[in-house]
Amino acid sequence: MAAISPPAFQQAGSYSARVDRLSVLSAMLQYPGTSGRATSPISIADGVKPSYQNSRLKVAAQSTPNMSVQLTSGWAYVQNDDVAAYGAYVVVNDGTISIPIGASSGSQYRIDTIVAQVLDAETLGTANSASFEVVSGPYAASRAAAQRGTIPPNAAIIADVYVDAGVSSITNTLISDARSYTVASGGIQPVTSTTDLDNGHPGQVRYRTDTDTFVYTNLAGTTIPLLQSQGAATFGQITVRRKTADRSLSNTSGLQDDNDLLFASLPAGAVYIVEGFLIYSADSNADIRIGFAGPTSATFSWNISGQDGSQTGSTAPIILDCQDITSTAYTLGGRGAGGKLVGKLDGLLTISATSGTFKCQWAQQTANAASTVMHAGSYIRLTRVA
Numbered sequence: 001m002a003a004i005s006p007p008a009f010q011q012a013g014s015y016s017a018r019v020d021r022l023s024v025l026s027a028m029l030q031y032p033g034t035s036g037r038a039t040s041p042i043s044i045a046d047g048v049k050p051s052y053q054n055s056r057l058k059v060a061a062q063s064t065p066n067m068s069v070q071l072t073s074g075w076a077y078v079q080n081d082d083v084a085a086y087g088a089y090v091v092v093n094d095g096t097i098s099i100p101i102g103a104s105s106g107s108q109y110r111i112d113t114i115v116a117q118v119l120d121a122e123t124l125g126t127a128n129s130a131s132f133e134v135v136s137g138p139y140a141a142s143r144a145a146a147q148r149g150t151i152p153p154n155a156a157i158i159a160d161v162y163v164d165a166g167v168s169s170i171t172n173t174l175i176s177d178a179r180s181y182t183v184a185s186g187g188i189q190p191v192t193s194t195t196d197l198d199n200g201h202p203g204q205v206r207y208r209t210d211t212d213t214f215v216y217t218n219l220a221g222t223t224i225p226l227l228q229s230q231g232a233a234t235f236g237q238i239t240v241r242r243k244t245a246d247r248s249l250s251n252t253s254g255l256q257d258d259n260d261l262l263f264a265s266l267p268a269g270a271v272y273i274v275e276g277f278l279i280y281s282a283d284s285n286a287d288i289r290i291g292f293a294g295p296t297s298a299t300f301s302w303n304i305s306g307q308d309g310s311q312t313g314s315t316a317p318i319i320l321d322c323q324d325i326t327s328t329a330y331t332l333g334g335r336g337a338g339g340k341l342v343g344k345l346d347g348l349l350t351i352s353a354t355s356g357t358f359k360c361q362w363a364q365q366t367a368n369a370a371s372t373v374m375h376a377g378s379y380i381r382l383t384r385v386a
Contacts (some may be wrong), residue, residue, distance in 0.1 A: 015124070021087025029077060029088065030182050030189055033197030033204060033217075044088045046156040047182035049075040050190050054209075057093060057179065059114055059159035065169035068100045069114070069161060072130060076116035078180050081153035082123035089154070091116040091130045099132060104167045108139035109146045112163055113178070115155040124153075132158070156180070160288075188214070196223065220236050239263060242379040248371040255291055255361040256331060261380050262359035266295070271386035274302065276345030276360075279375040282334030286368035290343060291329025295356025299326035302347025307333035325349075331365045340375060349382070358382075 005109025008014035029044040042306040048057045073093050079276035080086035101112055113135045121170065138150040143162055151157065160176040167174070181190040191197065194208045194294060200206070200217030205226060207214055214226035243260040266272075282288045292300055301326075332343050361378060364372045 018087055019355035021089065022085070025077070025090065028088045028184055030185055030187060031201045031204060032079075032188075033200040035199050040184065041094050043079050043087050043188070044077060045180065045182040046079050047077060047158070047180035048158070049077070050181045050183060050335045054179070054181070054190070055156060055288050057116070058177065059099075059161070059175055061170055061172045061175065062098070065167060065340060067103065068098050069159075069170055069175065070096055070097050070098055071158070073115070076156045076158070078116055078118045078154055078156045080118070080120065080123060082120065089118045089120075090268045090385075091118060091132075091156075097132070101161055101163060102136060103169055104163045105139055105165055108141065109143045109147050109165055110139050110163050111137040111146045112161040113137065113148050113151065114158045115151060115162065116158060117152060117155040119154065134161075164327065169374075183331045185367055192210035200224075236384065238381060238383050240379055240381045242373060243376050244373050246373050248373045249363060251367050253289070253290065253364050253367045255363045257293070258360045258362060258374060261358055261374075261378065263380075263382060264357045266355060266358055268351055268353050268355045269386075270351045270384055272349040272351075272382040273347055274300070274345065274347040274349050274380065274382055275379075276343075276380040277339055278304075278306075278343040278345060278360075278376070278378045278380075279345065280332070280362075281340050281375065282332075282364070282372040282375060283368055283370035284334040285366060286370055286372050287331050287334045287365035288372050288374075289329045289331050289359045289363050289365045292325050292350070292359065293361055294325050294358040295351060296354040298325060298350060298354075298356070298358065299352070300347055300349045300358075302345060304330050304332070304343045306343050307335070329361070334372070345380065349372065 006015055008015060008019050026042060026044050032043045032045045034058050051074065056072055057076055059069050059073050062068060062070055071093065073095050074306060075101065076091040077088050078091055079088045086146060099114060102131060115133055115135060117131055117133050118153050119125060119129045121128050135149045135151060137147050140146040155180045160178050161170060161186055162174045180195060187204045188207050190209050193208050202217060204221045205214060205216045215223050218224050241261050249256060280288050290304065294300060330350045335341060362374060
């Protein structure tokens with residue numbers, strides 16, 4: 001093999017459809033990233049063009065189920081497998097179509113696979129066509145034993161249809177989405193954990209749809225979490241809780257859970273940097289007491305800076321240092337005129353072996369008829385670091 005000459009788009013040049021496919025389509029699409037394509041490094045990743053909620057080229061049951069399915073419009077990119085380095089094709093479906101499924105056996109099971117297939121007489125046979133075909137698998141004694149049939153060359157898999165023994169219609173429960181997705185070079189490719197690439201290029205980013213996480217391939221060829229997932233949180237993820245309305249307390253010194261400043265379902269083992277900006281107002285005879293609660297064995301080392309609770313003036317700041325989640329809550333001072341004050345929060349939260357809810361609690365330091373208020377706009381931000 002050698003450089004293809006003349007190249008595409010050269011003035012007065014004459015070149016084949018293969019050159020167009022390689023230089024225009026294959027060159028612009030995502031690297032295949034699978035060991036199965038490793039022997040043909042200028043191949044592409046077969047697949048469907050992603051779309052909103054991945055609704056394009058999707059197989060579903062008919063509105064009134066029968067022995068056919070419907071396929072929505074969309075694009076599929078199909079690599080030529082007949083001859084190495086022959087480029088890729090675009091298969092376009094411009095509207096929803098119906099695809100018939102063969103009758104079921106009365107006692108046996110099979111898998112029918114719907115594919116987008118290209119036939120090219122230049123490389124094999126006599127036909128030039130694009131179509132959506134059904135590849136029927138061999139019969140088996142149970143659904144678990146059923147297998148796909150042999151997928152033909154130049155075909156991208158769209159869906160599997162389980163044709164169980166004795167069925168007279170195909171419902172959505174019998175359809176398994178089997179689409180792979182391909183994107184332009186440099187794009188983020190949707191995959192699942194089980195269909196992810198094993199030979200990605202350095203920096204190739206994928207979005208794992210089943211775990212809602214991102215991964216990339218490093219220079220050594222290893223897949224690395226970009227935002228590593230654990231439960232509902234991810235490393236580097238910032239989660240903010242903000243008060244949207246004032247809340248008032250009076251005649252109480254017992255700590256109350258704030259109805260907005262809480263984080264539910266934090267996973268075991270997670271560590272967070274905690275930052276906050278608490279806007280409050282309190283009478284100088286009541287002040288405000290601020291604390292936190294969390295899951296069993298959680299630790300929270302924190303400090304807060306604000307108005308000195310032992311002073312009645314408005315210019316006496318204090319920084320209360322290094323309390324833990326199990327320690328006594330801090331007291332910040334009020335102001336005689338009832339004006340707004342702020343407390344600036346910093347800390348490190350570690351969730352131990354028990355997942356659960358982390359929450360801000362507050363009350364009056366001294367029970368008083370004058371209202372103590374946590375104002376709208378107050379917020380707490382968690383940034384996961386481990």
